[in-house]
Amino acid sequence: MPNLTAYLTADLFDGATRRRDAAVLVEGDTIVGIVGPGGLPDGAKTISLDGGLLxxxxxxxxxxxxGGALLNSAATIDGIRTICTAHARYGTTALLPTLITDTPAVTEAAIAATRDAIAAGVPGCLGVHLEGPHLSVARKGAHNPGFIRTMDEADLERLTSTGLEHVLTTVAAETVPPEQIARLTEAGVHVAIGHSDAPYETAMAAFNAGARGVTHLFNAMSQLGHRSPGVVGAALDSSDSWCGIIPDGLHVHPAAIANALRAKRAPGRIFIVTDAMSTVGTTMTEFELNGRIIQRQGGKLTLDDGTLAGSDLDMIGAIRFMTGTVGIGLDETLRMASLYPAQFMGIDRTYGRIAPGARADFVHLTGDLDVAGVYIGGARQHFAPLS
Structure with missing residues (x-):
């Protein structure tokens, strides 16, 4: 089998369980089998991954x-390629380039650039996440309030006719009513609630209409009160909702993360997002977003008034924080970074697992949780030295 490659590893985590002394068989961009050391097919090319964990x-x-690029100001194939390459260095093999609230013209440019990037085969580009503009001004965070607006028919048409297989949009439950959420979800758009000051009941109505979960749990949303459970309470209480969370030690206290993991009603899960800005993989100290300067200092990104403006986080850093600071086991943390986001997007048959039929997207980690190798679609990724 000249086109078959066997990746030999002492320790394999397949998304569900650990295996020892396994070989992952890859043909093209797809995993075709997992065998023991005595089961290698004749003629297979072998690559030994010494030590660590696959x-x-x-x-x-x-x-x-x-990598210095922000989707809002680099809505091009090259911009998306730069973003994907910057994050692949830290083990991210699939991502949604995310557009922060902007004008309709910039939104259309971001959708078109994502479509072009996927057609061009940019490694790691999965689809697009449109975070806004249909948000709550009261919970705007770093979003420009001048661009926040209600959803009209043109917005609905834009979201439901992107030509993309994977589209996620973040909306406020009090701004986008259940009937609009239902129309989006019926068209295959994934809807998350975020930047929302809605009460518990309104958030639950959004989930019942088809919203899949919430964007960056705890941040920019109504909080869990004993008489007013808010969006946080609804997200934790809903058995069908999923929650992204930013584990950088700045956006959410470790104790709040741990409490949320204990409180979340099954089968909904909590998964890791970085909410990363252009600084990841660079030495930049500031950048511009919608005409405003964002400062980077000590791993923290803020507007002049101190408002957090995204994060300086990468995925392997998030995994280290979850295991080392929050105290979550490595296997569960890895699920939060791979299987659970795949399940949220409904793509877990081919993503988030090392299993026959899945894409050959995997990461080789050292015992110290450094990234030793990254493979996207069966191809080893190579990175220029950081400057």
Missing amino acids: APGFIDLQVNGG
Whole structure:
């Protein structure tokens, strides 16, 4: 079998369980089998991955930028390629380039650029996440309030006719009513609630209409109160909702993350997002978003008034934080970075696992949780030295 490659590893995490002394068989961009050391097919090319752990590639559903590029100001194939390459270095093998609230023209440009990037085969580009503009001004965070607006028929048409297989949009439950959410979900758009000041009942109505979960749990949403459970309470209480969370030690306290993991009603899950900005993979100290300067200092990104503006987080850093600071086991943390976001997007048959029929997207980790190798569609990724 001249086109078959066997990746030999001492320790394999397949997305569900650990295996020892396994070989992952890859043909083209697809995993075709997992065998023991005595089961290698004749003629297969073998690649030994010494030490460490082979795990499913990470999936990040909220990536505003990286490598010096921000989707809002680099809505091009090259911009998306730069973002995907910057995050692949840290183990992310699939991501949604994310557009922060902007004008209709910029939104259309971002959708077109994503469509072009996928057609061009940019490694790691899965689809697009449109975070806004249909948000709550009261919970705007770093979003420009001048661009926030209600959803009209043109917006609905734009979202439901992207030509993309994977589209996620973040909306406020009090701004976008259940009937609009239902129309979006019926068209195959994934809807998340975020930047929302809605009460518990309104958020639950959004989930019942088809919203899949919430964007960056705890941040920019009504909080869990004992008489007013808010969006946080609804997200934790709903058995069908999923929650992205930013584990950088700045957006959410470790104790809040741990409490949310204990409180979340099954089968909904909590998965990791970075909410990364253009600084990831660079030495930049500031950048511009919608005409405003964002400062980077000590791993923290803020507007002049101190408002957090996305994160300086990468996925392997998030995994280290979850295991080392929050105290979550490595296998569960890896699921939060791969299997669970794949399940949220409904793509877990081919993403988030190392299993026959899945894409050959995986990451080789050292014992210290450094990234030793990244494979996207069976191809080893190579990265220029960081400057």
